[in-house]
Amino acid sequence: MADFFSNKHVWITGASSGIGEALARELAARGAYLTLCARRESVLNALREQLPNAEHHRVLVLDLAQPEALFEQVRAAAAGCEVDILINNGGISQRGRADETAFAVDRRVMEVNYLGSVAMTKALMPKLVAASHGVVATVASVSGLVGSQGRSAYSASKHALMGFMESLRAEMHGKLQVTVACPGWVHTQISVNSLTASGEPLGKMEPGIANGLSAEACARAFLHAIARGRDEIVIGKGISALAPTVKRFLPAVFKRMNRKRAYR
Secondary structure, eight states: OOOTTTTOEEEEETTTSHHHHHHHHHHHHTTOEEEEEESOHHHHHHHHHHSTTGGGOEEEEOOTTOHHHHHHHHHHHHTTOOOOEEEEOOOOOBOBOTTTSOHHHHHHHHIIIIIHHHHHHHHHHHHHHHSTTOEEEEEOOGGGTSOOTTBHHHHHHHHHHHHHHHHHHHHTTTTOEEEEEEEOSEESSHHHHOBOTTSOBOOSOOHHHHTSEEHHHHHHHHHHHHHTTOSEEEEOSTHHHHHHHHHHHOHHHHHHHHHHSOOO
């Protein structure tokens, strides 16, 4: 039986590292044709050369923080191409109390995580609907299901993204599959690259993330959910993955836990 992803044309944002890179490696091994998207062209080219059937993949340099320009760029790049699956993976996190975080940080996080993914989705929508089994697959976060201290901008952007995708799923029922992954702690550079209250990179690996699920395991779980046609999946281990369940069934307990996990 052929793999679900074999010969599928897949676009991946944030493909230069972390979960995006892991998705690219796994998908290439399964016979997919990839469009690798991120800001760092040299890193994308190096990744492309390491993938099986490198000649079948291409690199597209884009910036999710420029959604209007991104929309036009992606429309032009997709002209004459098949697109079966879009994976909205690119994003940035934030660390800082809401009352201390500069508004410019809130704006940047929302532009990258929410508006950038919406622009990608809308730009490729005609192609995805025309595909026989078009899929919009989005990496949100457990922070899109529960809010936590020190991540107000990040959590808001992921809540917004999940709301958009839930609406899209209802509107496009029978025309488009919409799958959302909500990872908890995954061992990537997300905390290192997170924006502080002033907008500078945090520059350090947080313990929960250092001990989190591997990016490869996260990618495999997400791809399994896509192939199975799942609407939503929480991926992770420990409290980072259990938080949405605790909030749903034990809301008072969740509130106490959330208050005690003070941001440092």
